[in-house]
Amino acid sequence: MKNRKNIVIILATLLIGGLVGWLLKPSDVTEASPQHDHEAMEENEIWTCSMHPQIRQEEPGDCPICGMDLIPVSEESASGDPSVYRMSENALKLANVRTMIVGSGNAQKEVRLNGKVVVDERNTYTQATHIPGRIEQLRVNFTGESVSRGQTLATVYSPQLVTAQEELLQAQEIKESQPELFEAAKQKLRNWKIGENQIQQILSSGQANQRFPITADVSGIVSEKIADQGDYLEQGMPVYEISNLEEVWVVFDLYESELGWIEEGSTVEYTIRSIPGETFTGEIEFIDPLLDSSTRVAMARVEVDNENGRLKPGMFASGVVKNQVGEETSAEIVVPKSAVLWTGERSLVYIKSDLENGAGFKLQEVTLGPSLGDSYVIENGLQEGDEIVVNGTFTVDAAVQLAGKPSMMNPDINQEVLNETFKLPEEARNEAAAVIENYLLLKDALVNDDFEAAKEAAISLGRKVANIDLDRFSGEVRNTMEQFKKQLQNRNKAVAAAGDISGMRSNFDELSEVMINFVSTFPPVNQKLFVQHCPMADNDRGADWLSLSREIRNPYYGEAMLTCGEVSKEIN
Known part of the structure; x- marks a missing residue:
C-alpha cells in the first residue's frame, strides 16, 4: 500500500514537470527566426578598420595592419571607390582641413607693378657754352632752380672772343675797301652765338667786351649743375641740364x-x-x-x-x-594655389566627398592654365560644383600616402590591383624570396638586440629590393611591383640610416606594413608566413611584423618584452 502511494506521487510529479516544460517551451517558428536573421546579417556584413579603411573582410577580427578590432560598415561604404581615403570628423578638425566648392566665372589676371616718376627725356636739354673760356660768374648756383628762356645763366671771360672783337674793330676801319674782310669778322662772332645787337654795341662803342653772358636756350628746371665757377670750358661743353617738368x-x-x-x-x-x-x-x-x-x-x-x-x-x-583671361563671355574655373600640389610633372588636387561619419578624399590630376597671382585657372580636371581641399592639402596627402592609396608621390597606384593577389613568374620568385629572407634576417637581428647584424641585414635588404627586375613583369602587375619596390626602398632606407637599434625599431613598423602588403599581393610559394601584432609598440598605437614561426618573438622590444604580441593573420 505504501509502495503504491509512492508510485502515484512520482507519476504526478513527472506529469506536472512535463506540463510546465511544455508551457515554457518556445515555438519552432520563434526559435528558427532569430537564427535565420542572424545568419543573414553576418552573411551581408563587411568589416573594416577605422584607421585603415582599405581593409575589407567578410568576418570580424583584428586589423592586420594595426591590430585594432574591425568594425562593421554599410554595404554602400564597402562598395565605394577603393582609391578614396576616408577621414573621420575628428581627424578633419585636427588636421585643420578646409574645403571650397568650385565655381566658374570671368577670370582676371592682375599684374602688379612697381615704378617711379622720371623726367621726360624728350623735354631734357643740355645747356652748353658757345664761347670758349673761363666761367667768371654763375648766376644759377643750385639744381632745382627755375629758369626762363633768354635768362643769363653765367658770364664767361674768353681771350679768343676778345681777339675776335678787336679784329672786328680793325676790319670796320677798312670796310670800304675790303667789305669781305669786315663781313668775315662779324660772321666769326655770329658762330659763337653773338647776336646782331651785341655786335652793333661793340662797333658803336669801339671797345671789346671782356665778358660775355651764357643765356638759357629753353625754360625749365635745372636738374643738374655740371660746371662750377672758375672752370675753363671749350666751346660746346655742358654747363647745366635743364628739364621741363610740365x-x-x-x-x-x-x-x-x-x-x-x-x-x-x-x-x-x-x-x-x-x-x-x-x-x-x-x-x-x-x-x-x-x-x-x-x-x-x-x-x-x-x-x-x-x-x-x-x-x-x-x-x-x-x-x-x-x-x-579668355573671352569676355567665357567662364573659367579658378582655384587657390594652396589647393594645388605640383610634382614637377603633374598638378594634383584632392576632391572631397561626404561619407557617413566623415569625409572621403580622392586624388585628381588637373591641367593648370594661367597663374592669377594667388590662384590658378584650371583648364581641365575639375567641374563646377566639385568640392576640393584648399587648406591642409599636404596633411591629407601624407595620410593618403601612408594608407597606400594614390597620392602626390605615387599618383599611379591602382588600389584595385594592390588588393588582388598575383602568382609570381618562375624567374621572379627567387628575387621575391630573397627580399623576404633578408627582411626576416633584419627582424631576427632586432629580436636579438643585435644592432650590427640589423644594420647589415638592412643594407642587404636594400640591395635585394634593388635587384627586382621590373622587366620581368607587364601591365598592371608591373605597375604594382614598381610601387612596392619604391615603397620598400624608401622604408628600408630609413631603417638602414638609423644610428642605433632604437631608431631602427621606430622605422621598422612602416617597413613591415609595406612587406605585409607585398607578401599579401604576391604570396610566397610553398611558404607560410604569420602576421604578428604588438599592441604596445609605436607608443601604444600598435605595430605588426612578419614571422616564419607562430611563436612570438617581438622585434620592437627584443629581450625586454620578447613574447609580447599575438598572431593576427596567416599568409599561405
Missing part, C-alpha cells in the same frame, strides 16, 4: 613673366606713395623692346601731364594692370 613719365618695371600680359595700349591704375588716397589712370605708351641684361626687366612708360607740378621725379609708384 610732362613727366611714370616708368614701371616689367619682369619676363609679366611681358605676356602687358602690351602697349594697356590701361594701368596706379598710386603715388607721396599722394595717398588718390588713384591715377594712364595708358602704357611704350615698352622697351630689349630686356636689361643685368636686372632682366623691361621698362613700361606712361606719359603724364604734370602742368600743376604735383608729380616730382623720383616719387615711387605702384600700379595694377587687369587682364581678362
